[in-house]
Amino acid sequence: MRHEVRFSGFGGQGIILSAVILGRAAVMYDSLYAVQTQVYGPEARGGASMSAVIIDDEPILYPKVTTPDIFVIMSQEGFEKYGAQAPEGATMLLDSSLVHSRPQCRVIEIPATRDAKEKLGREIVANIVMLGALVSATRVVTETAIEKAILDSVPKGTESLNLKAMKRGFELARALE
Amino acid sequence: MQGNIACAEGAIAAGCRFFGGYPITPSTEIAEHMALKLPKVDGVFIQMEDELASMASIIGASWTGMRSMTATSGPGFSLMMENIGFAVMTETPCVVVNIQRGGPSTGQPTMGAQGDMMQCRFGSHGDYSVIALSPASVQEMYELTAKAFNLADEFRVPVFLMSDEIVGHMRERIDIPDQVPIVQRKSLQKGTLPFHPDADLVPGFPRFGEGYGVHVTGLTHDERGYPCATSPGLHEDLVMRLVNKIESARDRIADYSITNPEAETVFVTYGPPARSVEQVVRDLGRDDIGHLRLRVVWPFPESALNLFASAKQFLVPEMNMGQVAREIERHVDQPVIPIPKLGGNLHSPDELKARLEVLR
Numbered sequence: 001m002r003h004e005v006r007f008s009g010f011g012g013q014g015i016i017l018s019a020v021i022l023g024r025a026a027v028m029y030d031s032l033y034a035v036q037t038q039v040y041g042p043e044a045r046g047g048a049s050m051s052a053v054i055i056d057d058e059p060i061l062y063p064k065v066t067t068p069d070i071f072v073i074m075s076q077e078g079f080e081k082y083g084a085q086a087p088e089g090a091t092m093l094l095d096s097s098l099v100h101s102r103p104q105c106r107v108i109e110i111p112a113t114r115d116a117k118e119k120l121g122r123e124i125v126a127n128i129v130m131l132g133a134l135v136s137a138t139r140v141v142t143e144t145a146i147e148k149a150i151l152d153s154v155p156k157g158t159e160s161l162n163l164k165a166m167k168r169g170f171e172l173a174r175a176l177e
Numbered sequence: 178m179q180g181n182i183a184c185a186e187g188a189i190a191a192g193c194r195f196f197g198g199y200p201i202t203p204s205t206e207i208a209e210h211m212a213l214k215l216p217k218v219d220g221v222f223i224q225m226e227d228e229l230a231s232m233a234s235i236i237g238a239s240w241t242g243m244r245s246m247t248a249t250s251g252p253g254f255s256l257m258m259e260n261i262g263f264a265v266m267t268e269t270p271c272v273v274v275n276i277q278r279g280g281p282s283t284g285q286p287t288m289g290a291q292g293d294m295m296q297c298r299f300g301s302h303g304d305y306s307v308i309a310l311s312p313a314s315v316q317e318m319y320e321l322t323a324k325a326f327n328l329a330d331e332f333r334v335p336v337f338l339m340s341d342e343i344v345g346h347m348r349e350r351i352d353i354p355d356q357v358p359i360v361q362r363k364s365l366q367k368g369t370l371p372f373h374p375d376a377d378l379v380p381g382f383p384r385f386g387e388g389y390g391v392h393v394t395g396l397t398h399d400e401r402g403y404p405c406a407t408s409p410g411l412h413e414d415l416v417m418r419l420v421n422k423i424e425s426a427r428d429r430i431a432d433y434s435i436t437n438p439e440a441e442t443v444f445v446t447y448g449p450p451a452r453s454v455e456q457v458v459r460d461l462g463r464d465d466i467g468h469l470r471l472r473v474v475w476p477f478p479e480s481a482l483n484l485f486a487s488a489k490q491f492l493v494p495e496m497n498m499g500q501v502a503r504e505i506e507r508h509v510d511q512p513v514i515p516i517p518k519l520g521g522n523l524h525s526p527d528e529l530k531a532r533l534e535v536l537r
Contacts, residue, residue, distance in 0.1 A: 027350040036348040040287045062456035
C-alpha cells in the first residue's frame with residue numbers, strides 16, 4: 001500500500017525533519033520501505049519549504065512523489081505553493097492557526113502552532129504536534145514507530161517535551177474523529 | 178540514511194582513512210561526515226584551500242599506502258581535472274566522488290544532473306581511461322563507494338563515483354553489511370622496477386616509506402619512473418598501457434543488470450533514471466520492454482548491448498543532453514534515441530510511458 005506524504009511550511013518549522021522522522025518510523029520500526037526527498041534550495045530559508053516521504057510495503061522504484069495522497073501543510077504560502085492543487089481523494093492536515101485557505105479534499109484542522117505555544121509553552125514543537133495528528137488520523141505508520149523515531153531524532157533533553165507534543169497531536173486528531 | 182552519508186560510511190567501511198576536500202553543494206554532507214567520523218578511526222580529514230589542492234592531497238596520501246578520497250560537484254570537478262590527469266599518469270589509486278548538479282559553471286547548485294559524464298571520461302588532457310560508477314539508490318551509494326576503492330587499488334587508477342543531487346540528498350532504507358569485500362593493492366616485488374607492469378599491465382605499488390626511492394612524475398617516464406619525455410616509442414607504449422590496463426579488463430569491470438533480454442525496445446540507464454524505467458517496466462507489466470541498467474559507465478560495457486539480441490531500438494534517458502547515448506551509438510547499428518532532461522528533474526514514469534506510446 002503506497003502512500004505519498006507531502007509536508008510544506010516555512011523554513012525553520014522543521015518541515016524536512018518531520019519527513020525524516022516519518023520515513024525513519026516506517027523503515028526502522030514498521031519494517032516498511034520509505035524514500036524521503038525535499039525541495040532543496042536557497043528559497044527554503046524562510047520561504048515555502050517542502051519535503052516528501054513515500055511509504056510502501058514493497059521496494060520503492062521511482063523515488064519522487066507524483067500524486068501525494070496525504071498533505072501536511074503548516075503555512076499559507078506552503079498551502080498556495082504545494083497544497084492548493086491537492087487531488088479530491090487526498091487527506092490534508094493543516095495547521096489551522098496559520099493557514100486560512102481550505103482545499104477541495106478532506107481536511108483535518110489542527111491548530112498546532114497555537115496549541116504548542118499555549119499548551120506546551122514552545123511553538124517549536126508544532127511540527128511534532130502535526131506528526132502526531134498525522135499518524136493518529138491516517139495510520140500511515142504505527143504510533144509506537146513514530147514515538148521511537150521522534151526519540152531518535154530530537155535533541156537530548158527535549159525528549160519529554162517532544163513526546164508531549166506528539167501525544168497532543170494524537171488527542172487533537174482523535175477529538176475530530 | 179541519506180545518500181551522501183551512505184557514501185561516507187561506505188568509504189570508511191572500505192578502509193578509506195584520508196579525505197581531502199573543499200565543501201560544495203550538493204556534496205557537502207560527505208565532507209561533514211568524514212570530518213566527524215575519520216578521526217574516530219585514526220583517519221585524517223583535511224579541508225584544503227581549494228579543489229586543486231584537494232585532488233593533490235589525496236594523491237599524496239595514496240602514495241603513503243592510504244585509501245584516499247575527495248568529494249565535490251561540477252565547479253570543483255573542473256578544478257580537479259589537472260591533477261586527475263596527474264593521478265592517471267602516475268597510476269595513483271584514489272576515489273573522486275562527484276555529486277553532480279546542473280551546469281555549466283555554477284549552474285544549479287541544488288538540483289541534480291548527469292552532465293559531467295563526458296568530463297569524467299575525457300576532461301583532463303591527453304589520452305587515458307578511467308573507471309566510473311553510477312549509483313541509483315542509497316544502498317548503491319554505500320556499495321559502489323566501497324567497490325570504487327577496490328577498483329582503484331586493483332587498477333591503480335582514479336575511480337569516479339558519478340552520483341548526483343537526487344541520490345546524494347535522498348534518504349531511504351539501507352542494509353549495511355557486517356563487512357565489505359576488500360581487494361588489497363598489490364605491492365611491488367623486490368628487484369622489480371617501480372613502473373614495470375605485471376601481466377595485467379598494472380605495476381606493483383612501491384609505497385612511500387617502504388624503502389623504495391621512487392620518482393613520481395607526470396612527465397612521460399620509463400620503468401624506473403625517470404622522465405623520458407622525448408622518446409616517441411616510450412610515450413606510446415606508456416599511454417597505450419595506461420589505456421589498455423582498463424580497456425582490456427572492460428568485461429571484468431562491467432557491472433550491470435538486465436531485464437527482458439528478448440525485448441525489441443530497450444532502455445539503457447545509469448543513476449536515477451534507472452528507477453524511472455524500473456517503475457515503467459513494473460507498472461506496465463510488459464515483457465517487451467528491455468532494460469540495461471549500468472552501475473559501471475566507464476569503461477563502457479559494450480558487450481552488454483549485444484545481450485539484447487532482438488533489439489530494434491535503444492532508448493537512453495539521461496539527465497543531460499545525451500552524453501552516454503552517443504557512446505551507445507558507436508557500438509550498435511540500431512537507432513539510439515536519447516531522452517534528454519535538463520533543469521534538475523528526474524524523468525517521470527508517465528513521461529517515459531508517453532514516449533513509448535509515440536514510438537509504437
